[in-house]
Amino acid sequence: MSLTETSSSKCFGGVQKIFSHDSKELGCKMNFAIYLPPQAEDGKVPLIFWLSGLTCTEQNFITKAGAQRAAAEHGVAIVCPDTSPRGLNIPGEDESWDFGSGAGFYVNAVVDPWKKNYRMYSYVTQELPELVFENFPVLPDKISIMGHSMGGHGALICALKNPGKYKTVSAFAPICNPSQGQWGQKNFSGLLGPRGSGDNDLWAQYDATLLLKSYVGPPMDILIDQGAGDPYLHELLPENFVKACQAVNMPVVLQMREGYDHGYYFIASFIDEHIKHHARYLKA
Numbered sequence: 171m172s173l174t175e176t177s178s179s180k181c182f183g184g185v186q187k188i189f190s191h192d193s194k195e196l197g198c199k200m201n202f203a204i205y206l207p208p209q210a211e212d213g214k215v216p217l218i219f220w221l222s223g224l225t226c227t228e229q230n231f232i233t234k235a236g237a238q239r240a241a242a243e244h245g246v247a248i249v250c251p252d253t254s255p256r257g258l259n260i261p262g263e264d265e266s267w268d269f270g271s272g273a274g275f276y277v278n279a280v281v282d283p284w285k286k287n288y289r290m291y292s293y294v295t296q297e298l299p300e301l302v303f304e305n306f307p308v309l310p311d312k313i314s315i316m317g318h319s320m321g322g323h324g325a326l327i328c329a330l331k332n333p334g335k336y337k338t339v340s341a342f343a344p345i346c347n348p349s350q351g352q353w354g355q356k357n358f359s360g361l362l363g364p365r366g367s368g369d370n371d372l373w374a375q376y377d378a379t380l381l382l383k384s385y386v387g388p389p390m391d392i393l394i395d396q397g398a399g400d401p402y403l404h405e406l407l408p409e410n411f412v413k414a415c416q417a418v419n420m421p422v423v424l425q426m427r428e429g430y431d432h433g434y435y436f437i438a439s440f441i442d443e444h445i446k447h448h449a450r451y452l453k454a
């Protein structure tokens with residue numbers, strides 16, 4: 171599959187690049203960013219996927235989080251996709267900031283008119299990894315995943331639905347229990363249909379807190395950072411996720427950060443710790 175490089179900038183001895191490609195899964199052109207650390211010049215390196223939150227593109231993380239310095243230090247690549255398909259002319263696609271464009275929620279939609287293109291779960295767990303493994307010097311068996319808010323939830327469900335695929339998972343201010351919050355309910359009902367509809371309960375299959383109950387796989391050392399001053403805490407419900415982890419003996423650390431809010435200043439403050447956490451498992 172062909173990739174078009176749209177930018178390439180040297181950064182901490184490595185290179186921050188952006189590519190576009192035609193996505194089969196999503197039926198549109200997609201951008202993704204990849205940071206290759208200096209170590210990638212001499213051989214294959216481990217890879218962390220970053221999933222961003224509502225309203226983001228592939229740009230927010232690479233320009234605001236300051237992750238490249240720690241990625242270069244630990245010799246890990248980072249891939250960051252866009253957060254939804256775009257430019258499809260689906261009615262309602264660009265009407266609200268928390269649904270449609272910029273809000274793919276990392277699920278495979280089953281409801282018309284979204285189900286043909288809104289397949290971000292398959293895109294981030296299959297199509298994008300395969301594309302990256304084919305085209306860049308990364309180790310397919312040394313991958314992990316992290317993200318923020320909607321993307322923090324995306325990281326948690328990708329890891330919980332694919333035991334053993336990701337060496338570890340971490341999240342900043344993840345939407346932990348989307349079935350219980352307005353953002354989750356709006357997107358799950360729009361993309362997956364009413365709660366409990368269909369043969370299977372799709373909401374439970376895409377809700378990190380509910381997924382924990384059926385997880386069978388190696389324990390993951392889940393790391394979550396949460397700003398104690400985050401105005402969206404009522405949407406995020408980290409305490410529900412921690413309780414569910416405790417019930418199934420899943421190791422989890424929730425670090426409440428006094429005074430921090432929901433934004434990228436918070437992420438930038440703790441991203442080094444997250445990359446160090448991932449490097450520990452990616453290099454084990």
Ligand SMILES: N[C@@H](CCC(=O)N[C@@H](CS)C(=O)NCC(=O)O)C(=O)O
Pocket residue numbers: 222223224225226230234267318319320432433434
């Ligand atoms: N509606 C608000 C909230 C959206 C929001 O906070 N989005 C988070 C993810 S849930 C984000 O990363 N925004 C982009 C940024 O801060 O660069 C906005 O557009 O600023």
